[in-house]
Amino acid sequence: MTTISGTTLLTWCRERLAEGGTPASLAWLLDVGAGLARRRYHSLVLHPQAAIQLSRDLDELTHLWRRHLNQVPLQYLLGLCPWREFLLTVTPGVLIPRPETELLVDVATSLMEKGATGAGLWADLGTGSGCLALALAKAFPRRHGVAVDQDPAAVAVATRNLKFVAQRVQVLAGNWWEPLRPWWGHLTMVVSNPPYIPTPTLPQLDPVVRCHEPHPALDGGPDGLQSFRALLAGVSALAPGGWLVVEHGQGQAPALEPLFAAAGLTAIRRHQDLEGNDRFLAASAPHHWP
Numbered sequence: 001m002t003t004i005s006g007t008t009l010l011t012w013c014r015e016r017l018a019e020g021g022t023p024a025s026l027a028w029l030l031d032v033g034a035g036l037a038r039r040r041y042h043s044l045v046l047h048p049q050a051a052i053q054l055s056r057d058l059d060e061l062t063h064l065w066r067r068h069l070n071q072v073p074l075q076y077l078l079g080l081c082p083w084r085e086f087l088l089t090v091t092p093g094v095l096i097p098r099p100e101t102e103l104l105v106d107v108a109t110s111l112m113e114k115g116a117t118g119a120g121l122w123a124d125l126g127t128g129s130g131c132l133a134l135a136l137a138k139a140f141p142r143r144h145g146v147a148v149d150q151d152p153a154a155v156a157v158a159t160r161n162l163k164f165v166a167q168r169v170q171v172l173a174g175n176w177w178e179p180l181r182p183w184w185g186h187l188t189m190v191v192s193n194p195p196y197i198p199t200p201t202l203p204q205l206d207p208v209v210r211c212h213e214p215h216p217a218l219d220g221g222p223d224g225l226q227s228f229r230a231l232l233a234g235v236s237a238l239a240p241g242g243w244l245v246v247e248h249g250q251g252q253a254p255a256l257e258p259l260f261a262a263a264g265l266t267a268i269r270r271h272q273d274l275e276g277n278d279r280f281l282a283a284s285a286p287h288h289w290p
């Protein structure tokens with residue numbers, strides 16, 4: 001803990017912003033990295049005389065800010081990412097959870113709430129940091145789930161993020177549905193935010209993403225749809241009437257819908273992000289596979 005005057009902090013903020021970056025990112029660094037509530041940050045100008053307590057000293061924060069200005073995501077620098085009501089551990093081995101992925105949770109939970117009994121198991125395929133699994137575990141405290149990732153680095157991070165719900169959520173290493181074999185036929189909700197960026201467009205990604213986030217978590221193959229094909233190849237593991245809910249890239253819904261239908265899924269429905277773009281697809285396994 002370090003205590004400084006608001007005036008000192010205000011001067012420091014002005015110096016940092018003169019080097020580059022945005023006030024929003026600086027507020028993020030002070031909040032997540034030094035425990036300064038946004039409210040305090042925004043009231044600095046009005047009440048500069050108040051003493052401020054920070055959990056990191058200014059030299060350390062300056063160092064982090066400069067690394068951030070060199071395009072390193074703040075989340076990786078701090079090893080933390082706020083997402084929904086959680087503060088998740090993140091490392092460069094996992095994708096930084098995106099705000100829009102929070103909406104996938106809303107789609108899945110509303111379908112689960114409608115689904116009568118609450119029986120059956122949920123799963124998150126390609127869990128990465130474990131963010132989706134944690135949100136589902138929180139939303140359904142009496143249900144059990146499984147989070148799967150093929151990358152041992154992601155399994156380690158997800159295990160850490162899910163340790164408070166470890167009695168109800170298993171984290172398993174493996175390829176898509178394969179580790180779920182013991183529960184095939186009993187999966188009532190499967191969610192996934194798989195890699196979906198077409199390989200040819202990876203070089204066009206923002207350098208912050210391209211240079212630091214794990215490409216296996218982004219690269220969806222030549223047309224961006226490879227991981228959806230792998231997911232759809234396993235949908236017979238869903239319980240009758242069970243749901244598959246995925247996040248996808250902008251513009252991919254028209255190509256995905258026929259693939260979902262060809263896999264035998266029904267009740268295929270698009271869902272939108274906050275800007276109104278189709279970004280999620282939900283579909284149900286039939287009550288009897290043909």
Ligand code: GLN
Pocket residue numbers: 095098193194195196197209217218219
């Ligand atoms: N939304 C991420 C991005 O644009 C991609 C996530 C993914 O491929 N699943 O960087």
